[in-house]
Amino acid sequence: MNLDSKIPSGPVQDAWDKHKFDMKLVNPANKRKFKVLMVGTGLAGGSAAASLAELGYEVDAFCFQDSPRRAHSIAAQGGINAAKNYQNDGDSVWRLFYDTVKGGDFRSREANVYRLAQVSANIIDQCVAQGVPFAREYGGQLANRSFGGAQVSRTFYARGQTGQQLLLGCYAGLARQIDAGNVTMHTRKEMLDVVVVDGLARGILTRDLVTGKIERWAGDAVVLATGGYANVFHLSTNAIGCNVTAAFRAYKRGAGFANPCYTQIHPTCIPVHGEQQSKLTLMSESLRNDGRVWVPKATDETRPPGDIPEHERDYYLERKYPSFGNLSPRDIASRSAKEACDEGRGVGPGKRGVYLDFRDAIARVGEDTIRERYGNLFDMYERITDESPYKVPMRIYPAPHYTMGGLWVDYNLQSTIPGLHVIGEANFSDHGANRLGASALMQGLADGYFVLPATIGHYFATHGPDKQPVDTDHPDFARVEDDVRGRIKKLMGVNGTRSPASFHRELGRLMWDKCGMARNARGLTEALQRIPELREEFWHDVRVLGSGESLNMMLEEAGRVADFMEFAEIMCRDALTREESCGGHFREEHQTEDGEALRNDADFTHVAVWEHTGEDSTPNRHTEALDFPNVHLATRSYK
Amino acid sequence: MNITVRVWRQEGPAATGHLETIEATDVSADSSFLEMLDLVNERLISAGREPIAFDHDCREGICGMCSLVIDGVPHGPRRATTTCQLHMRSFTDGATITIEPFRAKAFGVLRDLVVDRSGFDRIIQAGGYASVNTGGAPDANAIPIGKGEADLAMDAAACIGCGACVAACPNASAMLFTAAKVAHYGHLPQGEPERDRRVTRMVETMDAEGFGNCRNYYECEAACPKEIPVDFIAELNRDFRRATVQGGSR
Ligand code: FES
Numbered sequence: 052m053n054l055d056s057k058i059p060s061g062p063v064q065d066a067w068d069k070h071k072f073d074m075k076l077v078n079p080a081n082k083r084k085f086k087v088l089m090v091g092t093g094l095a096g097g098s099a100a101a102s103l104a105e106l107g108y109e110v111d112a113f114c115f116q117d118s119p120r121r122a123h124s125i126a127a128q129g130g131i132n133a134a135k136n137y138q139n140d141g142d143s144v145w146r147l148f149y150d151t152v153k154g155g156d157f158r159s160r161e162a163n164v165y166r167l168a169q170v171s172a173n174i175i176d177q178c179v180a181q182g183v184p185f186a187r188e189y190g191g192q193l194a195n196r197s198f199g200g201a202q203v204s205r206t207f208y209a210r211g212q213t214g215q216q217l218l219l220g221c222y223a224g225l226a227r228q229i230d231a232g233n234v235t236m237h238t239r240k241e242m243l244d245v246v247v248v249d250g251l252a253r254g255i256l257t258r259d260l261v262t263g264k265i266e267r268w269a270g271d272a273v274v275l276a277t278g279g280y281a282n283v284f285h286l287s288t289n290a291i292g293c294n295v296t297a298a299f300r301a302y303k304r305g306a307g308f309a310n311p312c313y314t315q316i317h318p319t320c321i322p323v324h325g326e327q328q329s330k331l332t333l334m335s336e337s338l339r340n341d342g343r344v345w346v347p348k349a350t351d352e353t354r355p356p357g358d359i360p361e362h363e364r365d366y367y368l369e370r371k372y373p374s375f376g377n378l379s380p381r382d383i384a385s386r387s388a389k390e391a392c393d394e395g396r397g398v399g400p401g402k403r404g405v406y407l408d409f410r411d412a413i414a415r416v417g418e419d420t421i422r423e424r425y426g427n428l429f430d431m432y433e434r435i436t437d438e439s440p441y442k443v444p445m446r447i448y449p450a451p452h453y454t455m456g457g458l459w460v461d462y463n464l465q466s467t468i469p470g471l472h473v474i475g476e477a478n479f480s481d482h483g484a485n486r487l488g489a490s491a492l493m494q495g496l497a498d499g500y501f502v503l504p505a506t507i508g509h510y511f512a513t514h515g516p517d518k519q520p521v522d523t524d525h526p527d528f529a530r531v532e533d534d535v536r537g538r539i540k541k542l543m544g545v546n547g548t549r550s551p552a553s554f555h556r557e558l559g560r561l562m563w564d565k566c567g568m569a570r571n572a573r574g575l576t577e578a579l580q581r582i583p584e585l586r587e588e589f590w591h592d593v594r595v596l597g598s599g600e601s602l603n604m605m606l607e608e609a610g611r612v613a614d615f616m617e618f619a620e621i622m623c624r625d626a627l628t629r630e631e632s633c634g635g636h637f638r639e640e641h642q643t644e645d646g647e648a649l650r651n652d653a654d655f656t657h658v659a660v661w662e663h664t665g666e667d668s669t670p671n672r673h674t675e676a677l678d679f680p681n682v683h684l685a686t687r688s689y690k
Numbered sequence: 691m692n693i694t695v696r697v698w699r700q701e702g703p704a705a706t707g708h709l710e711t712i713e714a715t716d717v718s719a720d721s722s723f724l725e726m727l728d729l730v731n732e733r734l735i736s737a738g739r740e741p742i743a744f745d746h747d748c749r750e751g752i753c754g755m756c757s758l759v760i761d762g763v764p765h766g767p768r769r770a771t772t773t774c775q776l777h778m779r780s781f782t783d784g785a786t787i788t789i790e791p792f793r794a795k796a797f798g799v800l801r802d803l804v805v806d807r808s809g810f811d812r813i814i815q816a817g818g819y820a821s822v823n824t825g826g827a828p829d830a831n832a833i834p835i836g837k838g839e840a841d842l843a844m845d846a847a848a849c850i851g852c853g854a855c856v857a858a859c860p861n862a863s864a865m866l867f868t869a870a871k872v873a874h875y876g877h878l879p880q881g882e883p884e885r886d887r888r889v890t891r892m893v894e895t896m897d898a899e900g901f902g903n904c905r906n907y908y909e910c911e912a913a914c915p916k917e918i919p920v921d922f923i924a925e926l927n928r929d930f931r932r933a934t935v936q937g938g939s940r
Contacts, residue, residue, distance in 0.1 A: 176829055
């Protein structure tokens with residue numbers, strides 16, 4: 052597997068500019084001859100589709116929802132980082148770069164991260180120009196807050212709906228290109244496979260979710276902007292439809308999958324309420340700016356929170372990490388919550404929860420100010436739990452939220468299949484083993500607005516002229532279509548007794564127990580044994596009713612669950628092989644005496660990339676070495 | 691709790707639909723309305739019957755994908771709450787709940803409770819944007835915008851495009867949706883250059899899509915899960931008059 056990262060030589064500060072100059076350009080008149088198939092139209096895909104269309108490329112864009120405006124980017128609450136230094140508090144591109152490399156626990160690529168920090172400022176300019184209504188100060192300037200473990204205020208936000216406003220901004224740009232005839236938008240179509248012709252990605256197969264029709268699409272490049280795989284845990288903060296199918300299909304066609312074990316468990320979510328639960332709801336991390344996290348000191352505590360006196364409370368984040376306190380990074384805050392609950396000091400049903408308390412903040416700044424800051428979040432919390440956070444502390448618990456792993460891409464965001472590009476959460480590139488708050492929106496838009504539009508031109512310029520024209524009549528399309536139809540037929544034909552959802556729940560529980568917030572060799576080995584069994588059961592006992600030729604949500608779900616069942620295995624395999632703890636990957640065997648993550652830099656300062664080697668055969672593990680000439684490898688400390 | 695649902699079943703766009711009565715027993719009061727439907731579906735599947743199709747995705751009240759008219763009210767009885775955020779504790783034990791799709795001439799039923807809301811996208815495509823290309827934007831703080839105006843723009847931009855306003859309106863008008871988008875740009879300097887063109891084209895598209903006229907019933911405001919105020923409709927009307935009657939030039 053060719054893992055040439057194509058990182059430009061020379062100082063990291065100059066890398067992107069140098070690279071932009073070194074890349075070949077496509078003559079403006081020729082751009083319309085190249086067709087891009089954009090799969091997924093959330094922040095990354097939507098911004099890329101619009102930007103590529105503006106440049107003159109022909110774009111066909113696909114999403115499984117009924118509109119691009121529904122993509123799950125919309126749910127990001129807290130904000131988007133940018134090294135603007137509007138607050139004059141010492142921020143800079145270098146500091147954002149440094150924080151992100153350190154925050155990722157030294158498992159990301161320096162050059163990618165630097166580029167991300169560098170274009171972050173342009174993203175804010177771009178969004179404001181498009182009319183994104185960011186929060187402002189009375190003087191009319193943009194407001195900022197500190198967020199997700201940063202010691203500077205570099206986060207831009209739009210109330211608690213930053214993701215929504217950014218997505219609507221990029222959707223508006225996309226709508227404009229659709230109106231202009233430069234983008235053809237296909238909604239309610241799900242990608243089910245990639246077509247690779249002579250080693251180059253040349254097309255995709257989709258299923259129309261309304262009519263069931265299987266369709267072939269040919270293009271000069273395929274871009275996957277299909278999000279993350281946190282729904283492998285069944286219960287996560289992702290939308291119900293989020294899935295790994297597109298990425299996993301690409302993996303099976305030869306794209307390397309990088310670091311699948313890097314998953315982010317977000318510390319502030321509403322705890323699980325019961326068996327009928329279908330998803331977990333995130334409470335923005337921004338709440339930790341004013342809320343204090345605590346549990347009772349005693350394990351047998353039964354009093355309501357308000358009756359527990361100050362000296363019998365353990366503000367454990369403030370105690371363990373005095374300099375970052377309640378703002379400690381996500382992986383650390385999540386693990387600490389789990390630790391407190393494992394010690395039997397958790398609160399609420401099943402004692403799987405900790406308090407996030409606004410009492411002191413309300414006393415300090417008043418209820419009105421707190422309402423102004425978090426009103427919509429407090430309302431949401433109350434709707435779900437029937438408790439008012441103005442009166443009693445919130446109860447929160449960590450939940451799967453984001454996945455740092457993804458398809459491997461080089462500096463040009465191209466996967467190991469030439470012509471197949473991967474952007475946004477679907478790739479692995481910028482967050483290392485842990486993502487900092489307010490960085491996902493930043494990365495999605497960096498990839499979509501600024502990086503891909505520059506690098507895809509280089510691909511066309513270098514692969515364009517001598518490439519054979521390919522249309523959907525090519526035999527490779529027919530072969531892939533046979534596979535797709537075969538899979539659907541197989542799913543519909545099992546005719547067993549269990550619903551796809553029941554398998555998803557079972558898989559999710561297994562993954563949460565064995566490959567969740569803390570992992571160990573024994574549990575992972577057990578999971579690796581159990582997953583193939585569960586898959587067997589699935590293919591013998593799943594029940595999919597109705598027909599493949601109509602709107603059939605059960606069939607959609609079954610297909611996604613089937614892919615999760617296979618994907619779960621490489622995730623556990625990756626977690627088992629990575630004999631260290633880093634960021635969101637915590638191996639219980641590798642921790643310091645006081646329970647902190649213990650990295651093994653000598654053996655694991657690399658990206659692990661999995662290569663599919665055929666059905667029923669163990670995938671190969673390849674590595675890409677990581678280098679830290681600028682931000683020197685150090686133990687990540689937030690004490 | 692034990693409830694009875696009367697739910698709309700319709701096999702496809704051309705099929706005739708009917709209300710089907712299903713008993714739902716042992717529903718947790720803490721589960722959401724959609725989780726109740728999940729449970730009903732699980733049981734239908736075990737009985738070998740096709741589950742009820744309904745739209746949903748984020749299940750946290752922000753994507754606008756969920757819909758449903760519950761006991762005659764889009765998104766059900768709780769004010770400012772989407773169906774996915776509605777919880778069973780809002781209903782009484784033993785209740786009979788009627789569940790229908792969002793109905794409007796412009797929203798055709800695709801199956802059961804799933805409707806086609808793509809008309810909304812075409813309204814946005816007609817002008818719900820500021821025409822700026824990627825790259826070359828001036829520094830974000832170069833245009834100061836007063837907090838008051840920025841907040842109004844944000845109030846309007848909070849629309850999730852679910853279509854409850856249309857489903858609630860006796861005329862199935864999309865006026866509140868369109869007005870919210872027009873107002874979002876109308877309160878920002880970025881929206882100024884295309885102000886007249888935007889409102890004219892968006893209103894024309896709204897009519898062409900088959901949405902009805904606004905007769906000021908204001909049912910839309912009451913049904914809106916994001917509480918978008920009808921004041922924005924008055925703003926749209928002002929803008930539209932200026933753009934068409936008085937011959938606007940932008
Ligand atoms: S499912 Fe997203 S708003 Fe209800």
